[in-house]
Amino acid sequence: MPILLCRVDDRLIHGQVVVGWGSHLGLDIIVVIDDELAESEWEQDLYRAGLPDAVEALFASVETAVELVPAWASNAAGAIILTRDIGTMRRLAERGALADIEVNLGGLHSALGRERVLPYLFLSDEDRAELKRLRRADVRVSAQDVPSARRVKLDELLEMKAS
Protein backbone atom coordinates (compact mmCIF):
# COMPACT_ATOMS: atom_id res chain seq x y z
CA MET A 1 0.00 0.00 0.00
CA PRO A 2 2.36 2.68 -1.19
CA ILE A 3 -0.13 5.56 -1.56
CA LEU A 4 -0.93 6.05 2.08
CA LEU A 5 -3.37 8.90 1.78
CA CYS A 6 -4.87 11.00 -0.99
CA ARG A 7 -5.99 14.23 0.63
CA VAL A 8 -7.64 17.54 -0.15
CA ASP A 9 -6.26 20.16 2.26
CA ASP A 10 -5.94 23.86 1.50
CA ARG A 11 -3.00 24.19 3.91
CA LEU A 12 -1.12 21.54 1.87
CA ILE A 13 2.01 20.48 3.82
CA HIS A 14 1.56 21.16 7.54
CA GLY A 15 1.86 19.50 10.94
CA GLN A 16 -1.42 17.57 10.83
CA VAL A 17 -0.35 15.86 7.61
CA VAL A 18 3.33 15.30 8.40
CA VAL A 19 3.04 14.36 12.07
CA GLY A 20 -0.64 13.41 12.47
CA TRP A 21 -0.95 11.15 9.43
CA GLY A 22 2.71 10.73 8.45
CA SER A 23 4.01 9.14 11.64
CA HIS A 24 0.83 7.03 11.81
CA LEU A 25 1.25 5.64 8.29
CA GLY A 26 5.02 5.59 7.67
CA LEU A 27 5.50 8.57 5.40
CA ASP A 28 8.50 8.93 3.05
CA ILE A 29 7.34 11.31 0.36
CA ILE A 30 4.68 13.99 -0.01
CA VAL A 31 3.42 14.62 -3.52
CA VAL A 32 1.72 17.98 -3.98
CA ILE A 33 -0.36 18.16 -7.13
CA ASP A 34 -0.93 21.76 -8.13
CA ASP A 35 -0.38 23.34 -11.55
CA GLU A 36 0.71 26.74 -10.20
CA LEU A 37 2.99 25.38 -7.47
CA ALA A 38 4.71 23.02 -9.88
CA GLU A 39 5.99 26.12 -11.70
CA SER A 40 6.98 28.17 -8.65
CA GLU A 41 10.31 27.35 -7.07
CA TRP A 42 10.25 29.93 -4.26
CA GLU A 43 6.92 28.59 -3.03
CA GLN A 44 8.17 25.01 -3.17
CA ASP A 45 11.16 26.02 -1.02
CA LEU A 46 8.79 27.49 1.56
CA TYR A 47 6.70 24.34 1.78
CA ARG A 48 9.83 22.17 1.97
CA ALA A 49 11.37 24.23 4.78
CA GLY A 50 8.93 22.84 7.34
CA LEU A 51 9.56 19.17 6.57
CA PRO A 52 11.76 16.87 8.66
CA ASP A 53 14.83 15.56 6.80
CA ALA A 54 13.40 12.07 6.44
CA VAL A 55 10.45 13.25 4.35
CA GLU A 56 10.84 14.35 0.74
CA ALA A 57 8.47 16.65 -1.12
CA LEU A 58 7.62 16.51 -4.80
CA PHE A 59 5.55 19.03 -6.75
CA ALA A 60 3.75 18.02 -9.92
CA SER A 61 1.17 19.39 -12.34
CA VAL A 62 -2.01 17.40 -12.96
CA GLU A 63 -0.62 16.45 -16.35
CA THR A 64 2.57 14.96 -14.87
CA ALA A 65 0.72 13.37 -11.97
CA VAL A 66 -1.63 11.43 -14.25
CA GLU A 67 1.41 9.71 -15.76
CA LEU A 68 3.25 9.19 -12.49
CA VAL A 69 0.55 7.98 -10.07
CA PRO A 70 0.98 4.32 -11.12
CA ALA A 71 4.74 4.60 -10.49
CA TRP A 72 4.17 6.11 -7.04
CA ALA A 73 1.63 3.41 -6.28
CA SER A 74 4.11 0.62 -7.04
CA ASN A 75 7.03 2.33 -5.32
CA ALA A 76 8.24 1.01 -1.97
CA ALA A 77 8.24 4.51 -0.48
CA GLY A 78 5.06 5.50 1.35
CA ALA A 79 3.49 8.53 -0.36
CA ILE A 80 0.82 11.02 0.62
CA ILE A 81 -0.84 12.87 -2.25
CA LEU A 82 -2.09 16.38 -1.54
CA THR A 83 -4.19 18.84 -3.50
CA ARG A 84 -5.37 22.28 -2.47
CA ASP A 85 -8.94 21.87 -3.74
CA ILE A 86 -11.54 19.31 -4.75
CA GLY A 87 -11.40 20.44 -8.39
CA THR A 88 -7.80 19.25 -8.81
CA MET A 89 -8.74 15.89 -7.32
CA ARG A 90 -11.72 15.66 -9.70
CA ARG A 91 -9.43 16.35 -12.68
CA LEU A 92 -7.14 13.53 -11.55
CA ALA A 93 -10.14 11.22 -11.19
CA GLU A 94 -11.46 12.07 -14.66
CA ARG A 95 -8.09 11.15 -16.12
CA GLY A 96 -8.29 7.77 -14.40
CA ALA A 97 -5.47 8.44 -11.94
CA LEU A 98 -7.47 7.60 -8.84
CA ALA A 99 -8.55 4.02 -9.51
CA ASP A 100 -8.73 2.13 -6.16
CA ILE A 101 -7.68 5.24 -4.26
CA GLU A 102 -9.98 6.75 -1.65
CA VAL A 103 -10.05 10.54 -1.45
CA ASN A 104 -9.74 12.07 2.02
CA LEU A 105 -11.20 15.53 2.69
CA GLY A 106 -8.88 16.84 5.37
CA GLY A 107 -9.28 20.58 5.47
CA LEU A 108 -11.05 23.30 3.52
CA HIS A 109 -11.25 26.44 5.58
CA SER A 110 -13.49 29.43 5.93
CA ALA A 111 -13.68 31.64 2.84
CA LEU A 112 -16.21 33.85 1.11
CA GLY A 113 -19.11 31.71 -0.17
CA ARG A 114 -18.15 28.67 1.90
CA GLU A 115 -20.33 27.31 4.71
CA ARG A 116 -19.20 25.23 7.66
CA VAL A 117 -20.17 21.57 7.39
CA LEU A 118 -17.61 20.11 9.79
CA PRO A 119 -15.21 22.07 12.01
CA TYR A 120 -12.43 21.56 9.46
CA LEU A 121 -14.58 21.53 6.35
CA PHE A 122 -16.24 24.58 4.77
CA LEU A 123 -17.96 23.93 1.43
CA SER A 124 -19.18 26.26 -1.31
CA ASP A 125 -21.82 25.31 -3.89
CA GLU A 126 -19.00 24.77 -6.36
CA ASP A 127 -17.23 22.43 -3.87
CA ARG A 128 -20.46 20.42 -3.52
CA ALA A 129 -20.81 20.19 -7.30
CA GLU A 130 -17.23 18.92 -7.56
CA LEU A 131 -17.94 16.31 -4.87
CA LYS A 132 -20.95 15.06 -6.81
CA ARG A 133 -18.82 14.80 -9.93
CA LEU A 134 -16.35 12.69 -7.95
CA ARG A 135 -19.21 10.46 -6.81
CA ARG A 136 -20.41 10.06 -10.39
CA ALA A 137 -16.86 9.06 -11.36
CA ASP A 138 -17.16 6.25 -8.75
CA VAL A 139 -14.42 7.65 -6.56
CA ARG A 140 -14.73 6.81 -2.86
CA VAL A 141 -14.64 9.99 -0.79
CA SER A 142 -14.72 10.59 2.95
CA ALA A 143 -13.90 13.39 5.38
CA GLN A 144 -11.52 12.99 8.32
CA ASP A 145 -9.02 15.56 9.59
CA VAL A 146 -6.82 13.39 11.85
CA PRO A 147 -6.43 9.59 12.19
CA SER A 148 -8.23 9.53 15.55
CA ALA A 149 -11.30 11.40 14.24
CA ARG A 150 -14.48 9.81 12.91
CA ARG A 151 -14.56 9.19 9.17
CA VAL A 152 -17.59 10.77 7.51
CA LYS A 153 -18.57 9.19 4.20
CA LEU A 154 -19.51 11.35 1.23
CA ASP A 155 -23.25 10.52 1.21
CA GLU A 156 -23.56 11.44 4.85
CA LEU A 157 -21.48 14.56 4.32
CA LEU A 158 -23.67 15.86 1.50
CA GLU A 159 -26.75 15.32 3.69
CA MET A 160 -25.30 17.44 6.48
CA LYS A 161 -26.74 20.89 6.99
CA ALA A 162 -24.36 23.80 6.84
CA SER A 163 -24.09 25.84 10.01
Add this chain to the structure above:
Amino acid sequence: MAALSRALRLRLLLRSLLVQASWNYRTMQGAGLGFALIPALARLCRDDRAELAKSLRRHCGFFNAHPYLSTVAIAALARMELEGVDSEQVERFKRAIVSPLGSLGDRLVWARWRPLCSLLAFFIFLMGAPWWVAVGVFLASYNAVHLWLRVWGLRLGWREGREVGRALMGSPLRRLPDRLTIPLAAVSGAVVPLLALALGGTAGIGPLFTIGIALALAIAGYGRPGLAGRLAVLGLLVGSLAFVILGISIW
Protein backbone atom coordinates in the same frame (compact mmCIF):
# COMPACT_ATOMS: atom_id res chain seq x y z
CA MET B 1 17.59 55.25 3.68
CA ALA B 2 19.69 52.74 5.67
CA ALA B 3 19.06 54.63 8.91
CA LEU B 4 15.39 54.94 8.06
CA SER B 5 15.01 51.26 7.35
CA ARG B 6 16.75 50.43 10.62
CA ALA B 7 14.16 52.48 12.51
CA LEU B 8 11.43 50.79 10.51
CA ARG B 9 12.77 47.34 11.34
CA LEU B 10 12.87 48.19 15.02
CA ARG B 11 9.20 49.19 14.89
CA LEU B 12 8.32 45.96 13.10
CA LEU B 13 10.20 44.01 15.78
CA LEU B 14 8.44 45.75 18.68
CA ARG B 15 5.03 45.34 17.03
CA SER B 16 5.72 41.63 16.45
CA LEU B 17 5.55 41.21 20.25
CA LEU B 18 1.77 41.77 19.97
CA VAL B 19 1.18 39.40 17.05
CA GLN B 20 -1.06 37.13 19.17
CA ALA B 21 -2.82 39.93 21.05
CA SER B 22 -6.11 39.46 19.22
CA TRP B 23 -5.88 35.77 18.43
CA ASN B 24 -9.16 34.22 17.28
CA TYR B 25 -10.35 31.04 15.59
CA ARG B 26 -11.31 32.65 12.28
CA THR B 27 -8.16 34.55 11.31
CA MET B 28 -5.88 33.43 14.17
CA GLN B 29 -3.01 35.98 14.11
CA GLY B 30 -4.49 37.91 11.17
CA ALA B 31 -5.14 41.18 12.99
CA GLY B 32 -1.75 40.89 14.73
CA LEU B 33 0.01 40.62 11.39
CA GLY B 34 -1.86 43.65 10.03
CA PHE B 35 -0.98 45.62 13.16
CA ALA B 36 2.70 44.68 12.92
CA LEU B 37 2.85 45.74 9.26
CA ILE B 38 1.31 49.20 9.77
CA PRO B 39 4.66 51.11 9.82
CA ALA B 40 5.67 49.57 6.48
CA LEU B 41 2.25 50.06 4.90
CA ALA B 42 2.06 53.64 6.17
CA ARG B 43 5.38 54.44 4.56
CA LEU B 44 4.12 52.98 1.32
CA CYS B 45 0.81 54.83 1.29
CA ARG B 46 2.15 58.14 2.63
CA ASP B 47 -0.86 60.35 3.23
CA ASP B 48 -3.42 58.30 1.36
CA ARG B 49 -5.50 56.94 4.22
CA ALA B 50 -7.96 55.13 1.97
CA GLU B 51 -5.09 53.27 0.33
CA LEU B 52 -3.63 52.44 3.76
CA ALA B 53 -6.98 51.06 4.93
CA LYS B 54 -7.21 48.94 1.80
CA SER B 55 -3.77 47.39 2.14
CA LEU B 56 -4.22 46.92 5.88
CA ARG B 57 -7.44 45.02 5.27
CA ARG B 58 -5.57 42.67 2.93
CA HIS B 59 -3.17 41.80 5.76
CA CYS B 60 -5.82 41.20 8.40
CA GLY B 61 -7.05 37.95 6.83
CA PHE B 62 -5.95 34.51 7.95
CA PHE B 63 -2.43 34.19 9.29
CA ASN B 64 -0.81 31.87 11.78
CA ALA B 65 2.87 31.28 12.52
CA HIS B 66 4.94 30.50 15.55
CA PRO B 67 4.80 33.87 17.37
CA TYR B 68 8.57 34.14 17.83
CA LEU B 69 9.26 33.36 14.18
CA SER B 70 6.43 35.55 12.90
CA THR B 71 9.11 38.20 12.35
CA VAL B 72 10.40 36.18 9.36
CA ALA B 73 7.03 36.70 7.66
CA ILE B 74 6.53 40.26 8.92
CA ALA B 75 9.91 41.44 7.59
CA ALA B 76 9.64 39.57 4.30
CA LEU B 77 6.12 40.94 3.75
CA ALA B 78 7.24 44.48 4.61
CA ARG B 79 10.01 44.20 2.07
CA MET B 80 7.73 42.75 -0.60
CA GLU B 81 5.19 45.53 -0.03
CA LEU B 82 7.86 48.25 -0.17
CA GLU B 83 9.25 46.74 -3.37
CA GLY B 84 5.79 46.75 -4.91
CA VAL B 85 5.36 43.01 -5.35
CA ASP B 86 1.82 42.40 -6.62
CA SER B 87 -0.80 41.44 -4.06
CA GLU B 88 -1.50 38.02 -5.53
CA GLN B 89 2.13 36.95 -4.95
CA VAL B 90 2.01 38.44 -1.46
CA GLU B 91 -1.04 36.33 -0.66
CA ARG B 92 0.63 33.20 -2.02
CA PHE B 93 3.66 33.94 0.14
CA LYS B 94 1.52 34.30 3.25
CA ARG B 95 -0.26 31.05 2.53
CA ALA B 96 2.99 29.12 2.06
CA ILE B 97 5.02 30.51 4.97
CA VAL B 98 2.50 29.59 7.66
CA SER B 99 3.41 25.93 7.79
CA PRO B 100 7.26 26.03 7.92
CA LEU B 101 7.29 28.76 10.58
CA GLY B 102 4.80 26.79 12.64
CA SER B 103 6.66 23.53 12.38
CA LEU B 104 10.14 25.00 13.02
CA GLY B 105 8.95 27.00 16.01
CA ASP B 106 6.87 24.22 17.54
CA ARG B 107 9.72 21.73 17.40
CA LEU B 108 12.34 24.15 18.69
CA VAL B 109 10.50 26.22 21.28
CA TRP B 110 7.48 24.30 22.59
CA ALA B 111 9.00 20.82 22.37
CA ARG B 112 12.59 21.61 23.44
CA TRP B 113 13.56 25.03 24.65
CA ARG B 114 10.68 25.74 27.04
CA PRO B 115 10.82 22.34 28.82
CA LEU B 116 14.61 22.56 28.94
CA CYS B 117 14.57 25.99 30.61
CA SER B 118 11.78 25.02 33.03
CA LEU B 119 13.57 21.84 34.10
CA LEU B 120 16.86 23.68 34.43
CA ALA B 121 15.25 26.22 36.76
CA PHE B 122 13.59 23.41 38.71
CA PHE B 123 16.95 21.64 38.99
CA ILE B 124 18.60 24.78 40.36
CA PHE B 125 15.75 25.18 42.87
CA LEU B 126 16.04 21.56 44.03
CA MET B 127 19.77 22.02 44.48
CA GLY B 128 18.97 24.61 47.12
CA ALA B 129 18.88 27.95 45.32
CA PRO B 130 16.24 30.47 46.49
CA TRP B 131 13.03 30.42 44.46
CA TRP B 132 13.61 33.85 42.95
CA VAL B 133 16.98 32.77 41.57
CA ALA B 134 15.34 29.77 39.88
CA VAL B 135 12.57 31.96 38.43
CA GLY B 136 15.15 34.51 37.31
CA VAL B 137 17.23 31.83 35.58
CA PHE B 138 14.14 30.56 33.76
CA LEU B 139 12.99 34.00 32.58
CA ALA B 140 16.48 35.06 31.51
CA SER B 141 17.48 31.89 29.65
CA TYR B 142 14.09 31.34 28.02
CA ASN B 143 13.67 34.91 26.83
CA ALA B 144 17.25 35.25 25.64
CA VAL B 145 16.50 32.66 22.95
CA HIS B 146 12.95 33.98 22.44
CA LEU B 147 14.17 37.50 21.66
CA TRP B 148 17.13 36.24 19.66
CA LEU B 149 14.71 34.24 17.47
CA ARG B 150 12.62 37.36 16.81
CA VAL B 151 15.68 39.40 15.82
CA TRP B 152 17.15 36.56 13.78
CA GLY B 153 13.83 36.08 11.96
CA LEU B 154 13.47 39.77 11.23
CA ARG B 155 16.93 39.99 9.70
CA LEU B 156 16.45 36.84 7.67
CA GLY B 157 13.04 37.88 6.34
CA TRP B 158 14.25 41.40 5.54
CA ARG B 159 17.34 40.08 3.72
CA GLU B 160 15.68 37.31 1.73
CA GLY B 161 12.17 38.64 1.10
CA ARG B 162 10.11 36.28 -1.04
CA GLU B 163 12.99 33.79 -1.37
CA VAL B 164 13.21 33.16 2.38
CA GLY B 165 12.19 29.50 1.99
CA ARG B 166 15.59 28.53 0.63
CA ALA B 167 17.35 30.25 3.55
CA LEU B 168 15.03 28.54 6.05
CA MET B 169 15.82 25.15 4.53
CA GLY B 170 19.55 25.66 5.04
CA SER B 171 19.26 27.31 8.45
CA PRO B 172 20.82 25.77 11.59
CA LEU B 173 17.41 26.12 13.21
CA ARG B 174 16.25 22.91 11.54
CA ARG B 175 18.99 20.85 13.24
CA LEU B 176 18.77 22.55 16.61
CA PRO B 177 15.81 20.56 18.04
CA ASP B 178 17.68 17.26 17.52
CA ARG B 179 20.76 18.69 19.22
CA LEU B 180 18.72 19.68 22.26
CA THR B 181 17.22 16.22 22.81
CA ILE B 182 20.07 14.81 24.89
CA PRO B 183 20.53 17.90 27.11
CA LEU B 184 16.76 17.89 27.72
CA ALA B 185 16.82 14.21 28.65
CA ALA B 186 19.81 14.70 30.92
CA VAL B 187 18.19 17.56 32.83
CA SER B 188 14.91 15.69 33.23
CA GLY B 189 16.88 12.68 34.45
CA ALA B 190 18.72 14.78 36.99
CA VAL B 191 15.49 16.32 38.29
CA VAL B 192 13.82 12.96 39.02
CA PRO B 193 16.03 11.75 41.93
CA LEU B 194 16.37 15.27 43.34
CA LEU B 195 12.59 15.65 43.41
CA ALA B 196 12.18 12.22 44.92
CA LEU B 197 14.76 12.97 47.61
CA ALA B 198 13.18 16.33 48.35
CA LEU B 199 9.67 14.88 48.64
CA GLY B 200 10.75 11.57 50.16
CA GLY B 201 12.94 13.33 52.69
CA THR B 202 9.94 15.05 54.25
CA ALA B 203 7.83 11.88 54.19
CA GLY B 204 10.66 9.53 55.09
CA ILE B 205 10.13 7.26 52.08
CA GLY B 206 12.95 8.53 49.83
CA PRO B 207 14.30 5.42 48.08
CA LEU B 208 10.88 3.79 47.54
CA PHE B 209 9.48 7.00 46.16
CA THR B 210 12.39 7.36 43.76
CA ILE B 211 11.97 3.83 42.48
CA GLY B 212 8.25 4.47 42.06
CA ILE B 213 8.82 7.56 39.95
CA ALA B 214 11.48 5.81 37.87
CA LEU B 215 9.08 2.91 37.23
CA ALA B 216 6.26 5.29 36.31
CA LEU B 217 8.55 7.02 33.80
CA ALA B 218 9.61 3.69 32.34
CA ILE B 219 5.98 2.54 31.99
CA ALA B 220 5.00 5.87 30.43
CA GLY B 221 7.85 5.63 27.93
CA TYR B 222 7.63 1.92 27.19
CA GLY B 223 6.59 1.17 23.66
CA ARG B 224 5.89 4.78 22.86
CA PRO B 225 7.64 5.74 19.65
CA GLY B 226 9.34 9.03 18.97
CA LEU B 227 10.48 11.75 21.28
CA ALA B 228 8.41 11.00 24.40
CA GLY B 229 9.63 7.43 24.54
CA ARG B 230 13.27 8.27 23.94
CA LEU B 231 13.13 11.03 26.51
CA ALA B 232 11.54 8.81 29.14
CA VAL B 233 14.06 6.03 28.66
CA LEU B 234 17.04 8.41 28.56
CA GLY B 235 15.71 10.27 31.58
CA LEU B 236 15.30 7.00 33.41
CA LEU B 237 18.89 5.97 32.66
CA VAL B 238 20.41 9.27 33.71
CA GLY B 239 18.08 9.49 36.71
CA SER B 240 18.91 6.00 37.96
CA LEU B 241 22.60 6.72 37.64
CA ALA B 242 22.24 9.98 39.57
CA PHE B 243 20.13 8.13 42.16
CA VAL B 244 22.83 5.50 42.70
CA ILE B 245 25.54 8.13 43.09
CA LEU B 246 23.41 10.26 45.43
CA GLY B 247 22.29 7.20 47.36
CA ILE B 248 25.85 6.05 47.95
CA SER B 249 26.97 9.47 49.09
CA ILE B 250 24.00 9.81 51.51
CA TRP B 251 24.09 6.37 53.11
